[in-house]
Structures are given as C-alpha cells and as structure tokens.
Amino acid sequence: MSSTRNDNWYLDDIRITGTSLPPPPPANPLHVGGLVGSSAASGRKNWTATVTVTMHDGNHAAVPGSTLSVQWTGGATDSADTDANGRCTFTRTLSNSISSTTLTVTGATHPTLSYNDAANHSTSIVVNKQP
Numbered sequence: 001m002s003s004t005r006n007d008n009w010y011l012d013d014i015r016i017t018g019t020s021l022p023p024p025p026p027a028n029p030l031h032v033g034g035l036v037g038s039s040a041a042s043g044r045k046n047w048t049a050t051v052t053v054t055m056h057d058g059n060h061a062a063v064p065g066s067t068l069s070v071q072w073t074g075g076a077t078d079s080a081d082t083d084a085n086g087r088c089t090f091t092r093t094l095s096n097s098i099s100s101t102t103l104t105v106t107g108a109t110h111p112t113l114s115y116n117d118a119a120n121h122s123t124s125i126v127v128n129k130q131p
C-alpha cells in the first residue's frame, strides 16, 4: 500500500477519535511530591531530624516501590523505598551544637517510571532543631 503524508495524518485522526482508543501513556514522570520535616530531642546532647518524602507519578498520585537516594548536610547519604502510601522516612541524629540540617533528594528509581527532578514539587528541605 502506498500513502502520502496526508493519508497518514488522516489515519492518525481516525485512530485517536475512534471508539477503540489506545491505552493512556505511562504515568511519567516520577517526581518528589513533598517533603515534611520534624525534629525531636534525642537524649541530652543530640537531636533527631526526620524527613518524610512522598513520591508522585505524572498524575500526582502516590508511587509505592520507588527507591530514593538522599543526602544530608555534610555529605552523609541514605536510601529507602517508598511504602504503600508512596512515602519513606529518613532520620539523622545530630549534636545539639548543630542547629539545622538539610535533606536533598539526589535520585529516584522505579521499575517502570522514570524520574524527572524538574517536575519535583520540592527537592530539599531544611529541618531546624527544636528550640
């Protein structure tokens, strides 16, 4: 069969507007939906910073089973998988002489979704020591 460029456009129109629609595209990209930080005393000399990260797909729905890589102020790194609610939690114990720390999401992987940090609602968060 031979067809012109115009014929192809016509066939594409039929396919898109017909009753048999193609499946929706994959819900890309994977991105950070939000970061929530908190702090708590840890004994007399330390405190603990806790950050919960939520991962989203392209429809801003929570994504379980994503493996996150993060980095804290000073260079320490950590990794965890999001749970059924698309969340994972990172904690770090710091000396009371340190008044704040920042957690930055440095990467994310998923079996089917690709990560796009440009779509992140936020990529890092500052956690201040409780007064």
Ligand SMILES: [Zn+2]
Pocket: 031, 032, 033, 056, 057, 059, 060, 061, 121
């Ligand atoms: Zn989102």
